[in-house]
Amino acid sequence: MLGPYSIVALVGSLRKESFTLKIANAMAKLAPASLSVAVTTLHDLSFFNQDIEANPPADWLRLREKLQHSNGVLILTPEYNRSIPGVLKNAIDIASRPYGKSSFLGKPIGIVSNSPGPLGGVSAAKHLQTIMPGISGPIMGQPEIYLNGVGDAFDDQGELTKDSLKVVLQQYLEAFAAFVEKQNR
Ligand SMILES: Cc1cc2nc3c(=O)[nH]c(=O)nc-3n(C[C@H](O)[C@H](O)[C@H](O)COP(=O)(O)O)c2cc1C
Structure with a gap:
């Protein structure tokens, strides 16, 4: 085993x-020893505005630097109106700039969508598969992961209690660890 590799887990809610945050926290705990997962929420991120690109605020720079120093990125998203939440798109827009210098460049990407509903946020994940290729490293194609029915997966403390979900997350993380290792070799 090589690593540990630093993984930024962006939380889109x-x-x-x-539930997205709880899944991110569960993934950080379930990750194999070769991955160190930093759960990253977007509460303090201001809106992207092209007018201030030449003098970017500290919160933009913090996000960009965190991504640049990582060995890979997990993007965890709920689905809002068949797409990704604005807060996540805002973070991606900020990290994608300046033009040609995206902080995602070269980073292996894993896309993890979820929903309490039956479709697992698949449309949000598909939108990320459209947004990311021009600004990131390779996106893991297999296994895909669209987590449905997540509403009953956690206890009052936010701990993951649904075994079937635990197994799926573990399998995904094993595959993502191998993917990250290959890209960082
Ligand atoms: C504005 C909005 C739009 C939503 N659209 C969808 C949708 O298109 N598909 C879906 O499965 N759930 C949709 N939902 C329900 C979310 O999946 C649910 O609120 C979920 O808990 C949000 O993720 P979170 O728990 O990580 O905050 C929507 C919720 C909101 C607030």
Whole structure:
């Protein structure tokens, strides 16, 4: 085993009791020893505005530097109106700039969508598969992961209690660890 590789897990929901956040926390705990997963929420990120690109605020720079220093990125998203939440798109827009110098460049990407509903946020994940290729490293194609029915997966402390979800996350993380290792070799 090589590594440990630093992975930034971007959380696409600001909600206190967010399932997306709980999944990110569970993934950080379930990750194999070769991955060190930093759960990263987007509460303090200001709006992207092209007018201030030449003098970017500290919060933009913090996000960009965190991504640049990572060995890979997991993007965790809920689905809002068949797409990704604005807060996540804002973070991606900030990290994608300046033009040609995206902080995602060369970083292996894993896309993890979820929903309490039956479709697992698949449309949000598909939108990320459209957004990311021009500004990132390779996106892991297999296994895909669209987590449905996540509403009953956690206890009152936010701990993952649904075994079937645990198994899926573990399998995904093993595959992502191998993918990250290959890209960082
Ligand atoms: C504005 C909005 C739009 C939503 N659109 C969808 C949707 O298109 N598909 C879906 O499965 N759930 C949709 N939902 C329900 C979310 O999946 C649910 O609120 C989920 O808990 C949000 O993720 P979070 O728990 O990480 O905050 C939507 C929720 C909101 C607030």
